[in-house]
Amino acid sequence: MGNEQEVSRLELEAVIGFNGHVYSGLRVHPDREHLIYPLGCTVILKSLKNNKQTFLHGHTNNVSCVSISKSGNFIASGQVTFMGFKADAIIWDFAKKEMHARLHLHKAKVEALAFSPNDKYLVTLGGQDDGSVVVWNIETGEAICGSPASAHSAGHCLTVRYSNLNDNVFVSAGNGTIRVWELDLPNRKIRPTECQTRQLKRIVKCIEIPEDDSYFYCGTTSGDILKVNFSTRLLNGCGPVKHKFSQGVNAMKMLRTGDLLVGSGDGMLTMCSGTNFKIIKSVQLEGSVTSVALRGEGHQFFVGTEAAQIYRFGYTDFKPELFSTNHNSAVKGVAFPFGSSELFATCSADDIRVWHADTSREVLRISVPNMSCNALDFMRDGRSIVSAWNDGKIRIFTPETGRLMLVVHNAHSMGVMAIACTRDCQRIVSGGGEGQIRVWEILKGSYRLVETMKEHKASVNCIKIKSNDKECVSASSDGACIIWDLVRYVRNQMVLANSLFRSVCYHPEEYQIITSGTDRKIGYWEVYDGSAIRELEGSLSGAINGMHITQGGDHFVTGGDEKLVKVWHYSDGVVTHVGIGHSGNITSVQICPNNKHVISTSADGAVLRWRFPHPST
Template sequence: MAGDDVAKLELEAVIGFNGHVSSGLRAHPDREHLIYPLGCTLIIKHIRSGQQGFLHGHTNTISCVSVSRSGRYVASGQVTFMGFKADVIIWDYARREIYSRLILHKAKVEALAFSPNDKYLVSLGGQDDGSIVVWNIEKKEAICGSPASPQSAGHCTAVGYANRSDHIFVSAGNGTIRVWELDLPNRKIRPTECQTGQLKRVIKCIEIPEDDGFFYCGTTSGDILKVNLKSRLLASCGPVKQKFSQGVNTLNMLKTGDLLVGSGDGVFSLCSGANFKTIKRVELEGGVTSVALRGEGQHVFVGTSAAQVYRFGYTDFKPVLVATNHSSAVYDVVFPVGTSELFATCSQNDIRVWHADTSKELCRIKVPNMTCNALGFSQDGRSIISAWNDGKIRVFTPESGRLMLVIHNAHSMGVTAIAGTRDSSRLVSGGGEGQVRLWEILPGTHRLVASMKEHKASVNAIQIKSNDQECVTASSDGACIIWDLVRFVRNQMVLANTMFRTVCYHPEEYQIITSGTDRKIGYWEVYDGSAIRELEASLSGAINGMCITLDGGHFVTGGDDKLLKVWSYTDGEVTHVGVGHSGSITSVRICPNNRYVVSTSADGAVLRWRYPHDS
C-alpha cells in the first residue's frame, strides 16, 4: 500500500466552481485574483492569465468564504457531520498556507466576516450550532460567543461587519436583525434587536455601505430592507410592486449609491439605492449566488448556481461568460483517439467538450432531464457515442453537437456502459438489466446484431480488444465476462466477491485488470480466466475508475477515497498519489501522449494532473 513517503502528483488545473455557496466567489483587493471554493479546496485564480493556486486544509465541503479588507487574510468555513466540529481556517494569503485553524462550531459554519482593520473575525454557526463567535486574529483565539438569534426567532443566516469600527457588526436571519457591539474589556458581545414593526422576513444577505449610516438586507420574499445602523430602526422596504423573484441572494452597494442585486431566478439587476427601482437587468443561467467587485469602476464577477462565472463592465452591463463548469456529478471522461488536445465529460443533462490546455468549454450538448452515464469517441473521431439513463444511445457530432443518431429502447433499465469498435462501424453497449448488445451503425440508421444475456446486474464497463473480435464487460454481479464478438458467446468468465466497476486490457491483451467495491485490483489471465495477483488498492471505499498507459508500464486508479494513484504495472506498487478531489472520483483517463491525467468526481470537478512518468 501507499505509504506517506510516496511522491505527490502535481495538480495543473481544476475545472469546477461550487455555485451553491452563498457569496462564495470573492475578488481579492490586489484586483488580480478571484477566490472561490470547490468541494474542500479553495482556488485562487489569476484573472488575466487563468493560472490557479490551491489551498488544501478542509476535511469536508467549504460552506462560506471571506477576504479581509487588506487582503492579508482569507477565511473559510466548512460543513461536517452531526456531532462533529466544523473548522474555520484563516489563510495567510501571501504565503498560501494556514495561518490558524479555529474550532468551536458544530456541524456547519454558516457565514464569516472580517473587521475593517483585520483585528477580528466573526463566525456564525449553522442551524445545529446557532452561535456567533468573535475571534482575535493576532492571538488566534476566541474572545467571546453568544446565541445568534433570540429565542423567539428562527435560524440566523448572514453576518456583516461595519466599515468604520472594529466593534460593531450585524447579523440577520429568520425573523431577526441584530446589531452587535463588542465589549472587549468584559469579553462580551451585546446585541440590540432592530425594530421592523409588523414586517416579518427571512434574510439571506447583508450589505453595509462605506459610511455605516444604513445597511441593507435581502430577503427570501424578494424585497430589500433598509435599516438605520445608529437608531436600529427600519427606514424603508422595497421594491413595493415588482419584487425580485425567488428571493434576493446577494447585495452590493456601488460608490454611486446604486445597488447590484442578484436574485434566485437568475436575474442580475442594477437598482437605485433610493427607491430600489430597477435601472438595468440581465438574465443569467442559474440563480445568482455571489457577486465579486473588482476594484472601483473596473469589473463585476457574478457566480451562479449553474456553476457559471460571468464578467460585467459597470457601464455597458453586458455579461461575458468567463468560466463554465459542471454543476452536478461528472460520470465519465474520454479522449479522442490519438489526440490529447481535447477531452469530453458527461453529467446530468449534458456532455461537454473541453480544450485541455486552457480548460475552456468548446461545445455543450444538452439533453434536458436526462443523465449521461458513459461516453466515447468513435475511432475516426467523427462522432461522440453516449449512454443515457432513459435507455437510449445517442450519437452526436463532436464539433457542433448535432444529433446524428438515436437508438431507442437500447436497454430496458438505462444504458450504463458503451464502447465503439476500431472500424467505427459497430457499438457494444451494456445496460442496467445486465444485457450486453452489439449494434451495427449504418448511415442514418442502425441494426441490432446480437444480444448477450449472462450478467445478472448492471454492466459498468466495456473494453474492446484491438482486433474487434473480443470484448470484456465488468458488472455489479461480481462477474467479468470475456465475449467472442464473432460467435457471440462467452469465452471466459472471472468471478470475485465484489461489484466490478472497471476493467482494462493490458496493451498486449494477454491480461486484464479489474477493480470494484472490494477495494482490490485483480490481475487475470485472458486465456483461462485464472487469477494472477491481487493488490490492496484503497483503505476506504470502492475503486470507480482505472486507465492503463499505451505501453502498459503504469496505470492509474481513483475511487471513493478521493485519491488518484499511479501504479507500476509489474511491481504492483504506488509511485504517485494525487490529493485534490473533494468528492468520490468517478472516472480517470491518461491522455494519449502521456502528458497528463484527467480525473472527474461526484462534486462536479474535473482535475488535470501532470503525468509523472516519461512515456
C-alpha cells in the same frame, strides 16, 4: 502498498469546477488580480492575469462560506461536517498561501464569517444546529467571546457582516432576526441590539453595508430589501413595492454611485437605486444568482450562479461575458478522441461537454433535457461522440457542432450504463442496467442490432474492446467480468469476485486484464483462462470506480471513493504517486494519449487535470 516512503505527490495542474451553491462564495481579492471561490473542501485562488490556479487545502469537508479581509492579507473559510462533530473555520495567510489559524468551535456547520475592517477580528456564525456567533482574535487565532446568534430558537441566523469603519460593530440577520452587535473587549462580551422592523416578518439571506456605515441593506427571501439606519437601528425603508425580486434576494453589492447590484433566485442580476429601489438595468443569467463580487471600485464585477457559471460584467455596458463554465452535477465519465490530447469530453447528469485540455475552456455543450448521460466514447475516426443515456437510448453526436446524428431507440430497458466503439467504426457494444450486452452495427443514418448476450445478472458498468475488434470484456455489479467472443457472440471466460465490478482494462499486450470495484482490490487476471494472477490492496476506504492504463502498459491510474488519484507501476504493483485534491468521490480517470496528463472526474462536478509523472515510455 510496498515502498510506502517512496510515494510522491501527484502535481495538480488545473481544476474545472465552482460550487455555485455557496452564497457569496465567489470573491475578488483587493489586489484585483485574483478570484477566490470554493470547490468541495478546497479554496481556489485563480489569477485573472494568466488563469493560473493555487489551491488551499485544509478542510475535511465541503467549504460552506468564504470571506476576505479588507487589506487582502487574510482569507477565511468555513466548512460543514457531520452532526455531532465540530466544523472548522480556517484563516489563511494570502501572501504565503498557507494556513494561519484553525478555529475549532462551531458544531456541524459554519454558516457565515466576516473580517473586521482593520484585520483585528473575525466573526463566525454557526449553522442551525449550532446557533452561536463567535468573535476571534485574528493574530492569536483564539476566541474572544461568543453568544447565541438570536434571541429565540426559531430565529435561525443566516448571515453576518462587519461594519466598514468600526472593529467593534457587526450585523447579523436571518429568520425573523436583525441585530447590531457591539464588542466590549475589556469584559470579553458582545452585546446585541435587535433592530425594529415594525410589522415586517422577513427571512434575511444577505446584508450589504455602504462604505460610510450610514445604513445597511438586508436582502430577503420574500424578494424585497430592507434599509435599516445603522445608528438608530430603525427600519428606514423597504422595497421594491411592486416588482419584487423573484425567488428572493441572494446576493447584493453597493456601488460607489449609490446603486445596488442585486442577484435573485430566478437568475436575474439587477442594478437598482439604493434610495428607492427603482430598477435601472437587469439581465437574465443561467441559474440562480448566489454571488456578486466587485473588482476594485466596481468598474468590473463577477457574478456566480447555482449552475456553476461565473460571469464577468463591465459597469458601463452591463453585458454578461461567460468567464468560466463548470459542471454543476456529478460527472460520470471522461473520454479523449483517438490519438489527440488537445480535447476531451465529459458527461454528467445534465449534459456532455467538450473541453480544451490546456486552457480548461468549454468548447461544446450537448444537452438532452431531463436526461442523464452515463458514459461516452469517441469513434476512432473522430467524427462522432457515442453516448449512453438513462432513458435507454444511445445517442450519437458530431464533436464539432453537437448535432444529433443518430438515436438508437430502446437499446436497453433499464438505461444504457456502458459503451465502447470498435476500431473499424462500424460497431458499438453497449451494456445496460438490466445486465445485457448488445452489439450494434452502425450504418449511414441507421443501425441494426447484431446480437444480445445475456449472462450478467446486474448492471454492466464498463466495457473494453480488444484491438482486433474480435473480443471484449464487460465488468458488472453482479461480481463477474466476462470476456466475450465478438465473432461467435459467446462467452470465452468469466472471472468472479466478491465485488461489484466498476472498471476493467486490457493490458496493451492483451494477455491480461485488471479489474476494480467495491472490494477495494485491484485484480490481475489471465485472459486465456480467466485465472487470477495477483491481487493488490487498491484503496483503504471505499470502492475503486475508475482505472486506466498507459499505452505502453508500464503504469496505470485508479480513483474512487477514497478521493485519491493513484499512479501504479503495473508489474511491481506499487503506488508511485498519489494525487490529493478531490472533494467528492472520484467517478472516472483517464490518461491522455500523449501521456502528459491525467484527467479525473468526481461526484461533486469537478474535473481535475494532473501532470502525469511518467512521460511516454
